[in-house]
Amino acid sequence: MNIPQSSNPRFVIIGGGFGGIALAKKLRDKEAQVVLLDKHNYHNFQPLLYQVSTGGLEPDSIAYPIRKVLQGYPNFYFRLANVLEIDTNKRKISTNIGDINYDYLVVATGSQTNYFGNKGIEAMGMAMKTIPQSLNLRSLILENFEQALLTDDLHARDALMNFVIVGGGPTGVELAGALAEIKKGILPKDYPDLDTRRAQINLVQAGDRLLPAMSEVASRKAERFLEELGVNVWKNIRVADYDGLHVTTDTDTSFNTATLVWAAGVSAVSIKGLDAKEFLCRGNRLKVNEFHQVEGFKEIFAIGDVAQMETEDFPNGHPMMAQPAIQQGRNLGDNLVRLLENKPMKPFVYKDKGSMATVGRNKAVVDLPKVKFQGVFAWFVWMFVHLYFLIGFRNRVVVFINWVYNYVRFDREARLIIRPFKKQNQVDRNKLMQD
Amino acid sequence: MNIPQSSNPRFVIIGGGFGGIALAKKLRDKEAQVVLLDKHNYHNFQPLLYQVSTGGLEPDSIAYPIRKVLQGYPNFYFRLANVLEIDTNKRKISTNIGDINYDYLVVATGSQTNYFGNKGIEAMGMAMKTIPQSLNLRSLILENFEQALLTDDLHARDALMNFVIVGGGPTGVELAGALAEIKKGILPKDYPDLDTRRAQINLVQAGDRLLPAMSEVASRKAERFLEELGVNVWKNIRVADYDGLHVTTDTDTSFNTATLVWAAGVSAVSIKGLDAKEFLCRGNRLKVNEFHQVEGFKEIFAIGDVAQMETEDFPNGHPMMAQPAIQQGRNLGDNLVRLLENKPMKPFVYKDKGSMATVGRNKAVVDLPKVKFQGVFAWFVWMFVHLYFLIGFRNRVVVFINWVYNYVRFDREARLIIRPFKKQNQVDRNKLMQD
Structure with a gap:
């Protein structure tokens, strides 16, 4: 994928939605190489899509170039790519534009329409x-x-x-x-x-x-x-x-x-290699612990719609909406910085803003x-x-x-x-x- | 095409560009039925297309719904249609959504890219x-x-x-x-x-x-x-x-x-039935007289890029730009009103605004x-x-x-x-x- 080697650990984030962007911002100027992959070159503000459909807004107004978000972020690399598969043993991601290895992986692929097989x-x-x-x-x-x-x-x-x-x-x-x-x-x-x-x-x-x-x-x-x-x-x-x-x-x-x-209905967007039954909850969400780690992995995290963190208040995971994704992205960002500094991570606590x-x-x-x-x-x-x-x-x-x-x-x-x-x-x- | 019969004469305008819209506005509240056909449901401001291509503007900002232009115009009918052929003898237009007869026809189809056969x-x-x-x-x-x-x-x-x-x-x-x-x-x-x-x-x-x-x-x-x-x-x-x-x-x-x-290069968009060699000038433009009448017809007019009105100042017709189209649309609109009132039409005089x-x-x-x-x-x-x-x-x-x-x-x-x-x-x- 033509990304230079770095002496810093490489974080690969899949998905530039609310969670992925919130996370990326936390990693600016840290001792890490960050690669953000998305199949679009823009972040899109999903809550207003219905206004595009009904002629109230222009599509470009609710989208924002991901490269612009990352302007002035040294050691950040954005790639327009479709992720095909993850090899968790080799810590390798296959995409339509080539393979890439990761030290840490964040899955923030969001959700898609679920027709329940109809x-x-x-x-x-x-x-x-x-x-x-x-x-x-x-x-x-x-x-x-x-x-x-x-x-x-x-x-x-x-x-x-x-x-x-x-x-x-x-x-x-x-x-x-x-x-x-x-x-x-x-x-x-x-x-x-x-x-x-x-x-x-x-x-x-x-x-x-x-x-x-x-x-x-x-x-x-x-x-x-x-x-x-x-x-x-x-x-x-x-x-x-x-x-x-x-x-x-x-x-x-x-x-x-x-x-x-x-x-x-929506279901999480799962990725081949991380879609075995043992990882997945209802709606294809990945089961994560309070540090967003996907069950069974220390170096793979999931946030947003694709992640299911089961808590007392949310036994089926947090709502699949912007707020949990943003808060999880920020928490994980802070935790990854702590990880770089060899400090213990802090568990995620969701603050319901309504x-x-x-x-x-x-x-x-x-x-x-x-x-x-x-x-x-x-x-x-x-x-x-x-x-x-x-x-x-x-x-x-x-x-x-x-x-x-x-x-x-x-x-x-x-x-x-x-x-x-x-x-x-x-x-x-x-x-x-x-x- | 499901357009009601009317006791007033029917004007069919093909094309909602600068010329067609300028003309339509002149026919508001007149004793005429006006049918405007376009293959898009919007008027588009071509001079700013390059800013859409280069990310400076959103496409919707330089387009405008034709139906909105015609709101509150009684006796106006807009139809989203591709014109296939004109039968000048039967005064009939064939389109992908059916046929329609006209009493007067205005061709304002504009121009398209000309590759000169390459x-x-x-x-x-x-x-x-x-x-x-x-x-x-x-x-x-x-x-x-x-x-x-x-x-x-x-x-x-x-x-x-x-x-x-x-x-x-x-x-x-x-x-x-x-x-x-x-x-x-x-x-x-x-x-x-x-x-x-x-x-x-x-x-x-x-x-x-x-x-x-x-x-x-x-x-x-x-x-x-x-x-x-x-x-x-x-x-x-x-x-x-x-x-x-x-x-x-x-x-x-x-x-x-x-x-x-x-x-x-551009060439005019010609229509089958009006594309015989005798009508066409260089670049497929239709030769019109000073009243925008297509040579050989009293009831067929052409304006804008598709029309070639040969004058002393412009022996090859007016420039294929917005200004001549707008001015021609307005002039023809006034003339069609005169026609309805049995008054003589006035020849077109182009005012170069630079x-x-x-x-x-x-x-x-x-x-x-x-x-x-x-x-x-x-x-x-x-x-x-x-x-x-x-x-x-x-x-x-x-x-x-x-x-x-x-x-x-x-x-x-x-x-x-x-x-x-x-x-x-x-x-x-x-x-x-x-x-």
Whole structure:
């Protein structure tokens, strides 16, 4: 991989997400060589992907070049690479651009959409875990409306204007709210020759409440906000299958839709060589101890979504969200410095800073450790926190400007099909509609 | 195409570029049904594409949804469509989404890259006429540097870091200048483990001066600006061929480069049915009279790059730039209104407002009808004019913020490979390098 030998120990970090970046920052100017590998050349701010999908933000505003994060970090090497396999005996990583040895390895590969083995949904549904996926969804939504204009078949037109979002976590709730706002504020102006009131936004949740990781009051309020916006909230329904048009469930309820967004589960991104059953917990997470060491290894660590540190408060590991990843990255960074200085490592203690979700304009829910609130103030808190955690001054300013503009104008201007999206079997879908 | 019948005459406009949009605005609230067709759902501000390619701007900032332009225009219908053929006898347009009849037709299809029949350059070179093309070029530039890191073969590494831009018009000059600034300001920081001083930016011009459409003093000054930035300017050299690595010319000079950008020519986008030899001038432009009527038709008009109106001052038609397109669109719009009111049409008179090009920070050249100037003030004028003509308040603010940021920080943050680019024959290129 063309990385110079060094007399310092080599730390290889796989993944430039919240955890990997937080960790890397701690290793600046230390007696270590650090190699960061990622399959993208940018860090991406996943909590705002739904705004890219719904034309509220430009993709570049929520991404940040990893090389820029590492500017002025001596002994740091970034490589754009797909990791293929890890040989834990030889301490060697194989990638598409060659092999690399490590002294210490940090796995921070994050998570990916989990379809729980459902091939139909995987083939025909949309995911929203990466920027390209979010742009595909944006294109599909816009293309659906363009296509709806062209048909006189009411059945087909309704399917094109119906949306089914599966999963009542923050992603599902936020996307459903944003689509409802588009339906209300933009569609009637953009498509005066289409009866856009017929567009339906359905949010389907398997459990008995939305935002199950938040408080009961947040769940209740989020549901009420969504209903105010005209979203159909379906609870206690489990989506069974999807063929590109028909959604079946475990109940009598079914949907006809050209767009199913699957936000109902993630699993950790495992790597060959570290994916033996003994390492993995539910959802492919790697079991780690309180120092983030992967069970059975002293020199392999895991942080963020991919790591499962079982504690009294979190018997199944910490939530797969930005905050635990950032805190774990920082803790591990400090510990690796201690390791270099031959000092004992300190166990990780998670500090719950609360959680939040936004449903729409002036509508958000916030659970802080000591206080819970909803509505306008919560919405401002949500925006402030997201701006604060966004990397890069320019990104913050541009996102802020966009939000002010969208707020004042009830608009989202980035509704551009720059990346036309074709489902691999769109033809089949058209055929389905004729049936 | 599912467009309602109307008692008013139907105007079909093909193309939502500068000309088509300027024209459409004139027809608002008139006794006409207007159908605008475009293969994209957005208008795109072509003069700033090079800033998308070089990471200075986000693509969404220089694009604007066509439906938003037409919001609140009664009797306007936008359709996302590829026009396939025109039957001028039946006054019928065939598209990928069905047929449509017209009473009056306006062809505003613009221009595309012209390779003058050179298959090698077409296959292996990069164009920069659309947003997807600009994003592909951005990805290729960044991928080249990532790849350069991985090789010890100095020959291959140089080819990856060399850039050949063919064409000394505004596009070539502006792209060369931007790349030179990246080489100076960003590469050494982003790639500390690469000797980025070896990166070469070559601008190759067939004629004996750059910016041939501008004044001699502008040409001279632009060339000096480029040389100050370290660009190699080659004049009186005609590029002959390119195989993905070797550039041959009509002289002894040759280049090894993984990136050839072809900005040396455009031709009008013609449509089947209107492409008979009798209609077409050089570069596939449609010959029109002073009312923009295509020769031989009273009901078919052409404006912008696709139209060639031969006048005393412009025996080969007006320059293929934004200003003539906008002015022609407005003039034709007024004339179509006169036509509806049974008034005589007024011939088009082009008002030359001057031209300008920017080379880099504080370096631009401006030719106004009465005064020519270069340097810092010219650069501010260039920015002001481009912001002014950009459509959309949000776009203007976001572009302005980006420019201020880039100016203050000597930076361009949108250097993201969101759309990984694979040349169809990249494998061949790798093979070439081994030879």
